[in-house]
Amino acid sequence: MRKFGITLLVLVLLGAVGYAIYYFLEPKAPNVSLDFAKPGDVFIGKPFALSISYANSSDQVLKNAKFLVVLPPEIAFLGKPADQRVFEKPIGDVGPGSVTPETLNLVALSGAQSFKEVTAKLRYNLANNPDVQFEATKTFDLGLGLPAVSLTVVVPQSINSGENFDTQVKLQNNTGEDVKSITLKLSYPPVFNFVKSDKEEARKNNQEWIFPMLAKGQTDSVTVNGNIVGADLARYQFAASASSDYMGQTYAMDNQTADIAISPSPLSLSVLVNGSDPNSYVARAGDEINYEMKYKNNSPVPLSNLKLTAGMVGEMYDFSTLSASAVFNSITNVLTWTQQNVGDLAVLNPGEERSISFRVRLKNAFTIRRLGDKNFSVKLNLSLESPTVPPGVAAQKTVTISKTETKLAGQTDVKATGYFYDSASGILNKGPYPPKANQKTQYTVHWKVTNYTTDIADTVIKATVIPGVNFTGQVKSNADTKPTYDAQSGVITWNLGSVPATKGIVTPAFEAVFQIEYTPSNLQVGKEVVLLGATELSAKDVFVDRGISAASDQITTFLKEDPKIPSNLDRNVRP
Structure with a gap:
């Protein structure tokens, strides 16, 4: 116990001696200070002067001194780029007992009636310790006033x-x-x-x-x-x-x-797309669109000599199918109705409501050439006017406009194909082909997803194997996920997730390959056997916020897409 006490005392004494040595040998900063002179009123956008002084109250010479000022984003150095935040000025030596003022011309850029922090620094060395850099720092809350x-x-x-x-x-x-x-x-x-x-x-x-x-x-x-x-x-x-x-x-x-x-116009104008609210209606390629334009006189006076125009905007319009009682300008794609072609436009009495309709078909196919060819829509820009102006309205004419955009749903395809000769996939199929009774034959199934004009999300592809068909576990994919197999239900599922527009058109399609195997029975001799049920795709069309689906036929032992199987070969099960 006594020996332990002596050891502890020695350790304490050594620690005290070490601290004393560190304290007396540590470089000591001399007495150096900075001070801000409070400026007068500071206005946003008006230059002002800010004075800062640095004082060496020590008996040592400050060597290689540098004076720095750091500004907040709301204040700039006058005449300098607005994003310059730091001013640096080499000073050289600062003698003992000296006080030196520095004046900076600044301008406040924003932040009216608030306080912003300005920082001043003085960095220097000492002659007896040239390898150590010392720094004195001072911050100042600068009050910003009103805009000039x-x-x-x-x-x-x-x-x-x-x-x-x-x-x-x-x-x-x-x-x-x-x-x-x-x-x-x-x-x-x-x-x-x-x-x-x-x-x-x-x-x-x-x-x-x-x-x-x-x-x-x-x-x-x-x-x-x-x-x-x-x-x-x-x-x-x-x-x-x-x-x-x-x-x-x-x-x-x-x-x-x-x-x-x-304000709500004395002349109201609205439109229906195939009898539906245009904000909720979603069209598809090949659809016929019926526009019904309703207009009403909300003023206390009859409105005469009305003119209705409809500007059609969108490359999916098939103008060759246009059916309208209007004058059509094929250069501007604008329809115009006046009392010359619609007698009802001669006068619209107070409170009276009427309508005009026209039809046009959308093109059957999208034109996709590059990645940006996506999110197709057709627009109708309507304008209805009359030279009659209700009392108390300071306008040259009564006019109202309406703009309608109809989004087109996208299209997604999934293609399921089966192969026996498929070395290019990197998966080798074994067994006889055409298949033989009581002998196992392996096949590869390809799922290829092509997406056209809209991004889709939550994409899932599923198919069910026929009883007796086994999933071998050999699977490949060029996406981040691969198909998986549930042995209990026999369902093969590919959770593909998001698929961008034009995938498979401009860029390579997402594709997965997996292997299955089947042993036919004697009862199936001379027959074509189903291996995999119909493949179904479900997803969400992000552009129109609607569900989207696609499907592909079941796969049989006929393997019609396998180009290496002779076309005249009897592909039914053999004994």
Whole structure:
């Protein structure tokens, strides 16, 4: 016990001595500090100066010093690329007792009314320890204020289709000084029709206005007039941005958006596809499509001289089968109905509803040449208009539009074929062929899956062996999975999973090969024997969100696809 106590005491003393040696020999950083000077108000998009000083309060010279500043993504170095995050400046030697200020010109890019962290670092060596790099670090929470120039986008909550309306963008100088050379840029919905604007002296084009100066505290605005022809309840977005240029770089001060909706039109228009809601109807290649277009006058006045147009878009339309009481433009594929060919379009009284129909057949086959030939659909772009404008509507005409897209279901094939002579598959079949009674013969079965125009998922292929047929376990596949066999049920299953469109057309098909064997009886002499029942494929068509299926005939000992069996050979079971 005494010996153990002495040993423990020695270990404690050795540890204390080691710590003391480490403590006194470890390189000690001198007294070096960094300090941020709080800037004045910082506005988004307006340059500001940030002062940072570093002080050497030690009695040693700092060697090979470097000054670094790291910015968050919301702040940039003025005149530098916006994604430059680090500023580095070699300093050289920093003498004892020195205090050195550094001033950086920065600009805030975003993050109004928030705090962002800026980090300053000073890296250096000491003359008596040149191999060790020391680093002093200081962080500063920089407060960001309002945009230098803030925007407000004002649009009506809703408009009538085709009605002219105003969009106003207000500019407000939030700084305590003048802001010069401001660019205001508007982004419109693609269907917006520009009519006019005020501030012609500032307008560069229909989307940009240049303000040479916005005095401190001043407000200004731009008003744009135009119209949108859109479907009932459709929503569109207007966007505005204000920016200014400094040192060859453009800096945004504010970005704002506003949404506008299309009010229900005085003239409503809807369509049925083969009597069904177009949003739920799924067509197939070769189908005949009957479009029924219903229109109604919801206004308090008669609407006269109506014109209905239907633009047909999609390569699966077979225009040679088109049947319509309209004028057809075969260059633009647009049908037009007027009172000249449909008398009912002369006048539509208040509350009255009518319809016009036409028929067209879809092509029987898809055209697939490349990987992108997938997800086929046919579209119908409808427009109905009248020069009559109901009271209180500021539009040149009454117009409504409707767009319909009918998706086409894909097509998937599974082909089951049987072989005796099949060395190319890498599986060798044994036994006599034609088969003989009481002698075992082996066969290979190929499952090949071809998928056409839509991606499919959850693909499963199944077939059942006839009683007496055995699965040998020899199986191959060029997919990630292989067929498996359930001996109790006799079902062979291939869980193939996802199959992309054009598989087997543009790229090689998925294929699996497995071996089965069968010993015929004397009672089957002179007969053709079924080996495998019909092969069935089930999957989900991802494009139309519907089930899809395919099947292939049963496989018999006749092996009609095996090219190495003479065509005139009697293939029935022999004694």
